[in-house]
Amino acid sequence: MIAVSRELPAGPDTDADNDADQSAAPVIDFAAVGMTYPGPPPVVALRPTNLTIQRGDFVTVVGPSGSGKSTFLNVVGLLDRPTTGRYRLDGIDVGTLREADRTALRGRRIGFVFQAFHLLPHRSAVDNVTLAQIYNGAPRKARREASYAALAQVGLAHRADAVPAHLSGGERQRVAVARALVNRPSLLLCDEPTGNLDSATAASVLALIEDLHAAGLTILVITHDPAVAARGSRTVAIRDGVLTEHA
């Protein structure tokens, strides 16, 4: 409940609502959310979809390239606005929010893990993790401690001062996971997290994700690899912009 205590100073009324939302509402609630890129000709990238991801779920989304995975990721990650439907994140209707509020929400409630890691090459692991805290008002003194804790959580406490060039691929992705975790997000959003890794290191990263799920984190993994998709507690297939959940 650390997230709750951090929200408190914002204002009593809204926080009471949000807290209620956060505990009760699903993390992701799609109501007929669809995405059509304006033409010409208009391209329907995501057909209107209903999808609910509850707190503590581990959902994998699997589909070939060009199936609409990226569009789905961008909409979930608040990087793009859907053209139809209503998307609630932690019970908040993000469609009505201004861009600045969506950006703030993205930085605090969604932890991104990318296929390409996106670590800053000249900064140590702990500095890379700390980068996630500079925009969201985290007190400067507490940042490094939080970064070390996140690195310990992914088993990299001993590599905290190494620069990415001196880390293996698996270690780099673990640093990226630590960066995604450090703000205690509602959702860990992973885009092909093992796409750049060999099978052995991929297995260790997946094991880490499973550990985080076991610890209660809500996780959404987007992948083209059926073997990775099989690790989720729920799997959603996407094909030609249509989401179908396997029973």
Added chain:
Amino acid sequence: MPSLGAIRSRARSRSRPLPRPTERSALPLRDLLAEALAGLLQRPGRSALTMLGTVLGIGAFVAILGLTATAGGQIDKRFSVLSATEVTVQDVGSAQNARSGTGIADPISFPPDADHRIETLNGVVSAGVYWPLPLRQPTVSAAPDLVSPGSASGSGLTLYAASPGALAAIDPVYSQGLGFNAFHAARKEHVAVLGSAAASRLGITRLDAEPAVFINGTPYTVVGIISDLRRVPELLLSVVIPDTTALSAYGQPTDQRASMLIETRLGAAQLIAGQAALALRPDAPNLFKITAPPDPTTLRDGVTGDFNALFLLLAGITLVIGAVGIANTTLVAVLERTGEIGLRRALGARPRHIAAQFLTESAALGTLGGLIGTSLGTAVVIGTALARQWTAVLAPWTVLPAPLIGTMVGLLAGLYPALRAAYVEPAEALRR
């Protein structure tokens, strides 16, 4: 085109869900500076090269202004020592006679007591009249017989008449003897003073034997040899005789008219220049042309103005090149770091935070370049001044704002790249 009202109502409807879900993202100044510095230090070599244009531009700016101020101060100093205490009065004669062109020269316009009239003015140290002797191809020698062997030839020497006051006003240093004085002048004595060059030309080095020079065969006893003087340096190559002697022996000056040299106390030159003509000839003051020392301030401004315009233009061009360099490098950095921009946006950075970061980086480059340039420019000015034993003059208004000009250059140069960075689409950038 939607109407203005429609846009307003849409804006209102979008701003309606007021309870903000979270505090908006912020980038504290300290973090902004730290991020910008880290960005610059990622590629120190490139940053240094990028700064070079600004370093050169600002350095040139400071060095030029400093050097011209230093040189100007130097010119100023030299003029204040000598010329500021010097007034010359030229006898121009009456305009009427000059126009008629009869060839009949005006009589000398200076009254016989000219020295006395001027020297009684408050502020005058010494004053006197002098003119070249009106002789065509005179023979000057150290022996009465020109063709006698061993006698040195005096050809090429000039002959001057000068009042004792004029002899004092040139501020001479005598290596032998002394100059003639009012006693010699009053008695129209046949005496002469030699400049050191004239003396050596004539072979006269000592005055023990009371040597004489012969002008067209007339002997003049040498009473002094001038080794150095501060005004009218051509007298070093001359034989100078008293003005009264010259007037009675050779008559009025003709081709070259007489002049008066006045040495004043410091600061009195302008005053004396205004009074001299009236004091000399209250009846006809316009017979004289007075030359006062140039005003040192206008002189310096004239000198520095010419330099400044040209070189400051060059410095400005260098600065523009520096700005283009910064703009180019920052733009390349933005393109290179698209992934980083996408990541920062995913981590909660707003477009303005991205723009601020890149703008700070370019401004820091400009400021650092400005600081280094200012230091180098100052070093050049001081080094030059030391080498020439001048006093370095650096106006605070050139040195203090110079680094700020670098900041401005950096900010201007970073504007476009920063906007480009702010408009990077995060979803697009992260796909790389």
